[in-house]
């Protein structure tokens with residue numbers, strides 16, 4: 001389905017969210033994402049990409065010195081374990097849950113429905129329960145179907161399959177999961193990949209538990225990680241943060257240092273709104289992420305409409321060269337987030353100094369904030385992470 005039949009008019013929140021769609025808009029076909037193309041597109045698939053995926057089993061993990069030793073891969077691969085168990089359980093049906101298919105429901109929708117008289121109160125309760133289960137951030141937005149994948153992927157043959165989301169969903173609950181700051185500081189390394197894997201494992205548990213709670217109240221809820229739709233526009237619309245040059249959502253709590261998960265539901269809930277604070281203006285004067293990228297995969301200059309096959313069509317935004325980026329991951333046999341590590345917003349905002357810096361960064365004094373950041377963002381040695389008290 002293509003825009004505008006997909007969504008008759010641009011959404012009223014688009015301006016505040018910094019979202020600009022054009023008449024060429026088309027929903028994204030998940031088969032075209034880089035991780036899926038690595039299985040069917042001969043232009044992407046190589047011995048190195050096969051080695052990348054294989055390295056998540058210890059017998060195939062390479063050894064390359066500090067940050068890529070057996071214990072670095074051991075920690076990274078262990079961090080992914082819970083996520084792997086969930087994603088592998090639907091293999092026979094071609095459903096890689098959490099990645100190329102929504103997470104299957106383990107709990108039926110209760111036959112008795114708890115009445116909801118006050119959707120605002122229910123929204124607060126859901127945010128409280130999200131935190132109770134371990135989410136670091138939670139926001140709620142409407143079911144804007146532009147960001148749903150046009151189709152998902154059947155992993156048995158990498159063909160297109162329908163996105164089997166129940167009809168009548170009205171809200172998307174978006175949760176943020178903070179990545180460990182000291183591990184992120186060691187990117188690029190296999191050790192740093194433990195920060196990614198740990199949050200995928202955390203988020204798998206959190207979305208499943210929160211979805212089960214909603215289903216126990218008598219409402220539909222589908223737990224989702226990278227599957228079913230693009231989480232970034234939902235996170236921005238839910239007021240959690242703003243889109244940045246490094247293709248991440250920058251939040252006032254953790255900067256770009258987090259992952260997002262989501263739940264689709266028909267539980268009556270009020271919706272949050274986007275909160276533009278000034279990140280776009282900061283990225284306009286900063287290119288630290290693009291400068292630091294070892295393969296120059298990030299864009300300089302203003303946001304553009306991308307023609308990259310792995311990018312959504314008809315949306316003006318900063319878009320990476322996904323082939324160059326994933327090529328670097330494959331070469332390292334691990335994920336990379338140098339562009340997260342070096343970002344000036346990658347700080348612990350519970351500290352007063354960083355809160356003060358944030359105020360300056362989001363004000364017309366942003367050039368001063370960028371100058372203040374000039375010596376930060378260097379890589380920490382993975383061996384030093386092991387030497388710390390965990």
Ligand code: SF4
Pocket residue numbers: 292293294295296297298320324325326328329336337338339340
């Ligand atoms: S993840 Fe690494 S390779 Fe990819 S854009 Fe960021 S810095 Fe570049």
Ligand code: SF4
Pocket residue numbers: 244245246247282283284286287288289290342343344345
């Ligand atoms: S490094 Fe600079 S340009 Fe890149 S996302 Fe962070 S603030 Fe924006």
